[in-house]
Amino acid sequence: MKKFYQLPPLPYSFKDLEPIISEEQLRIHYEKHHQAYVNGANAILEKLDKGREGNEDLDIKALLKELSFNIGGHLLHSLYWYNLTPPSKAKEIPDGVIKEKLDKEFGSFERFKKEFIKAAQTTEGSGWACLTYCKQTDRPIIMQVEKHNTNVYPMFRILLVCDVFEHAYYLDYKNDRAKYLENFFKIINWEAVNKRLAEILE
Numbered sequence: 001m002k003k004f005y006q007l008p009p010l011p012y013s014f015k016d017l018e019p020i021i022s023e024e025q026l027r028i029h030y031e032k033h034h035q036a037y038v039n040g041a042n043a044i045l046e047k048l049d050k051g052r053e054g055n056e057d058l059d060i061k062a063l064l065k066e067l068s069f070n071i072g073g074h075l076l077h078s079l080y081w082y083n084l085t086p087p088s089k090a091k092e093i094p095d096g097v098i099k100e101k102l103d104k105e106f107g108s109f110e111r112f113k114k115e116f117i118k119a120a121q122t123t124e125g126s127g128w129a130c131l132t133y134c135k136q137t138d139r140p141i142i143m144q145v146e147k148h149n150t151n152v153y154p155m156f157r158i159l160l161v162c163d164v165f166e167h168a169y170y171l172d173y174k175n176d177r178a179k180y181l182e183n184f185f186k187i188i189n190w191e192a193v194n195k196r197l198a199e200i201l202e
């Protein structure tokens with residue numbers, strides 16, 4: 001039996017990120033937008049499966065492009081939900097190994113935050129700001145992703161993501177991406193980021 005993608009459970013309830021992200025905003029984002037990427041990826045997998053069964057000629061280039069967009073959307077959203085936490089539990093400044101790596105690379109947490117926000121703010125159209133880690137250089141490196149799959153550093157593991165598609169913030173912040181980004185930093189789950197880093201460093 002072949003497997004398909006599934007919407008992962010949220011690690012908190014729809015109200016838990018308020019007032020930073022409203023229940024309505026989170027519900028639409030998760031139930032409609034993330035679900036659409038899961039459905040989109042699965043539909044392409046089904047098309048590929050059926051085409052292979054019937055030995056049909058498929059437009060592989062177009063299908064793979066769409067598959068990459070949808071798998072990227074699904075995986076990035078899965079990371080996004082897990083790197084957020086209710087404001088009452090969030091630390092505004094990380095500790096542990098991630099703090100050491102960020103201080104060494106950027107000079108200070110404030111400088112990292114400034115560069116990360118700038119990357120997120122200037123992502124053209126829709127996309128993501130991600131913090132990644134490069135094992136070859138032992139550097140945390142910011143990755144600005146357009147859509148779900150452009151400008152990706154191959155093999156770099158992602159530690160933290162911020163969704164800057166308008167659907168992530170429009171209900172709560174309208175077109176004010178900067179305000180959403182400033183508030184995003186109040187709900188980062190740094191413990192989850194440290195855990196991902198520890199897995200990479202093992």
Ligand code: MN
Nearest residue numbers: 033163165168
């Ligand atoms: Mn999104």
